[in-house]
Amino acid sequence: MTLHDDSRDTRAGFADIWPIAVAAVPIGLVFGALASAKGLSPLEATLMSLLVFAGGAQFAALEIWTTPAPILLLAFSTLLINARHILMGASLAPKMKTMPLPQRLFGLYFLTDEAWALAERRALTKPISFSYWMAVAILLPGAWVGATAIGAGLGALLGDPKRFGADFAFTALFIALIAAFWKGRSTAIVIVAAGAASAIVYRTIGTPWHVVAGALAGIAAAALAQPSANSAEKNTSHDD
Amino acid sequence: MTIDATVLLAIIVMGAVTYLTRVVGFLLPSTLALSPRAQAAFDAIPPAVLVAVIAPTALATGWRETLAALICVAAAARLPLLGVVGVGVVAIVALRAIG
Incomplete structure (x- = not known):
């Protein structure tokens, strides 16, 4: 893998992921706003987006959120919703053989439905390089965590996210992703x-x-x- | 900016569970020879999971959400991803404004 290939793979990854990162912004704003409505502080909401980084599981967590936080129930819900990652990883593994194990273990932290769907599409024509994977992977957490922080901070000011139809953005995004399959x-x-x-x-x-x-x-x-x-x-x- | 110890623990546990799901599949032996039926089941995982996540909103919330979801399906046949999100958000706002 030459430097030239690396930068070409990086550009290809950014080109594939940017519309999804843009779409993640309103959804992250909604998540932040809903989290603050549930009583999470902006720091807590942002930390959840950074450490969990799985939209479906995070929205589900808010639905079952009570104070004090029901840790076992939250862990179980998260496991049920994210169990799909196990199958995605199994499917990706043979297509990422060029990556050393430490790169895979680091890169997989950023596994999402969206990055996975793009990587599978990429794998139809060429192996998934670390450069491509990280380009696809890195924009999304940036958009997601940043939007969560802003949404949580502005939560009260934004008012009901439903007024802007923002609560529906997640559904629309998933319908577009389903169409790709x-x-x-x-x-x-x-x-x-x-x-x-x-x-x-x-x-x-x-x-x-x-x-x-x-x-x-x-x-x-x-x-x-x-x-x-x-x-x-x-x-x-x-x-x- | 406050952080509660129980909330922090809940977030860390959720994050650990999620990371585990992200790496476990990767470490499974990848030399499985799948039958056509198992392959079909495997191929069905992404759409099945994505549909299961949004079905409560799309099908079990109200006629406005269901209609807006149908509009998104029509849009998804010809628009790129951001276009579908834009159409969906405009549709739901318009439908909620009507009634």
């Missing part, structure tokens, strides 16, 4: 199963179980819809 009928089955199971469990049992129920339902539906190994060999047609 669209592969036709097989994806539709996953979306319907995961959405239905998540919504039903959210209404009946509650947070954070909707994440694990929806994820498992979507994965199970995909497995059931896929012909078994034997019939797949005979039938080589694919979804569009």
Whole structure:
């Protein structure tokens, strides 16, 4: 890997991630504002964005937040929601073979849905270099932590985030990310199963179980819809 | 600028759990030969998880959120990421203003 390749990979990473980092700003502002409404100090909210750095788990934490903080429940909710990282890491591992272990262990701190989705797309054409990964990885925590601090500081001044539709930015961002995984009928089955199971469990049992129920339902539906190994060999047609 | 000891502990525990999920998969043996069915299940993980996270807002909050989510789906077919977020935010503000 030459210096030239490194800087080209860095530029490619920044080019891929910047729109996502921009989109993370309003979401981080909302997180900060909601955290301060829940009684967290601006320092505490900012620290959470820095140390946890996982939007879905952080919003879920606010939903179940009480004083004093229910540490075990928070840990469990965080584990359920972030368990998906285990599968992302398993999928990325063979595509990051060029990185020494210390670089991987450091780089993985910045693993997010967004950085992962971009890296997987990159891996379709070339291996993921440390330069590319860090370029993709580093802008997002900057935007996320900074926006959290500002949102928490301005929390009271901003008023209800719903007035600006900012609470919906997270949902819109995820819909755009889901669209990137669209592969036709097989994806539709996953979306319907995961959405239905998540919504039903959210209404009946509650947070954070909707994440694990929806994820498992979507994965199970995909497995059931896929012909078994034997019939797949005979039938080589694919979804569009 | 204050920080409560219990809150700090909760944040550190959440951070440690999250980092663990980020590295554990990476350290698993990567030489698994997956059957087509297991591969399909594996491929379904990202959309399934992303849908599961937003389903309460998109499907179980109110008709405005559901309609705005549908507008985002339509926008996602032709707009880049930031465009979808912009359309979604404008849509939800407009729908909440209507009723």
